[in-house]
Amino acid sequence: MFVENINLIPVLFILGILFILYKMILYPKIRLMQLQKKYGESIKVVHHYGTGLLMEYKKGFQQLNDSMAFIRKMSKENQSNVEAFAFNIGPKIGISFVYPELIKQVHKNHDAFQKIDVSQAVVYLFSNSLIYATGKQWQRQRQFLGKSFHFEEIKNYLPCIKDICIKTSNQISEDIRINPQKEIQVVKICEKVTSEVVFRVFFGSTQENILIEREDGQKLSISEELVSIVMDSFRILQQDKLLLIKSLILKRYSMKIFPLREEKSLHNRLIQLKKACETIVLQRKKQLQLDPALYKNNFLDLYLKEMIQNSNTQITIDEIIANFCGLFFAGTDTTGNMTGVALYYLSLNPQIQKEAREEVIQIISKKNSNLDLKDQFNYITFEDLSSMNLINSILKESLRLIPPAIGVFPRYANRDIKIGQFELKKGDLVNTHFIYNQSNPSIFQNPEQFDPKRWMNGNDLQFAFSFTPFSLGPRNCIGQHLAMIEGKCMLANFLLKYDILPNKSQNIGLEMKIIYGLSPDNLVYFKQR
């Protein structure tokens, strides 16, 4: 018996290796071939051993300076009969839909899909948030948060957005007074504004006095640490293959079961970050319980009011923190990229820049013509921003050309489901790469050209289902109106204060990191007007 057991070990080992080889190499290849055979020309196949689709992104960036080169190429070749493309990520098979009707079907059936765990930090911080919630929990959270994202509510945040824009441009003006040749990191500057906006809209105060101390003694604000942790959690997955395999197998439990050194350090930082958020939330709850008159119009107070007044509420402190982190993640880099990309294109197109500036001046100088133009930004109203057609179109064109979200978060099917003619098995991955339609020459003439005017004079209606940077259906972006208001405010402010000039020395790439965007970022010069 004992001898038999010893002989079993190498056999089991070899069987294990064969199983892994089958799952990693043969299985994805066979299923992709089956899909190609079954759906013929309606489907394209993207296959790479190992990281699969992610390898295609990497290859595109290394060879053609654009992580999305393969999708743009597919779209350019104008294969109008292509409805989807099939891919693998490791052993997993997925279908990404590009045909607008099928994209709509995926979003209509949103309850058949569950977003995948993209990194340990994302899971730890926002698995309890609106972004990840499903079923009744999602409905309840969406309804609650939806009130604060209503068009009418967003008006109330305008003074805070303007204040942050002015503070940021004062700092830029000081920097360029000292060094007029300073290269401006357009996306980073816009992200500075958008991160502060989410923080203040949520917590109602600035973040300057809330600092987290790292093990090495470095002190960071909550939002700086939040950005850094999310970035680090993706970075360690890319750099450490062992950690990648471990988290593919153990999924969201990887950080807790035999944690590796990097995981331990990440876990400690995550605990500290959550604690810092919890301290703010609990302190505020105490204040409001003692004196309800302190109540203000921000997300935190709205949540706490509900908790204090409604004893049956399902809202928890953990859900509040998860939603702060979730909104920060969803709303900061995306909006910053959209606006940074718009500024970059304006630097390359001086005529459009001139017209955009004239539009802003014409709208705001109607009321306060005695004021200096730069000061008139203080008086800009929500209605002024809503009537800025060209500015709005510039942001839309920026979202079309370089959409920060190239598609939705990848999801897996939680049951077998048919989308159009395509049969998905439970566990298959699903995505909708809307960048495909946005660069399709049969939908958008000269798709690589920056042409904001294509959105004007009612022309945009024809693109309703081909231009979906905020996704579609019930799970579309809850923050889209806020994003557009922030973008318009930043553009109006910068256009009034600076001429935006191109930094032609840069070799520009389009890279898919956590989101898709320009790399590097120091792409313009600002010249004080």
Ligand code: HEM
């Ligand atoms: C240009 C800026 C933005 C873009 C391109 C964008 C894009 C998107 C997309 C594509 C989705 C769908 C994701 C999916 O289903 O997997 C989404 C969802 C979401 N976005 Fe945005 N977003 C932007 C700004 C914002 C802002 C400013 C906020 C809030 C501060 C925000 C909060 C959210 C939330 C909470 C969801 C999840 C909604 C749900 O599942 O019900 N986003 N966004």
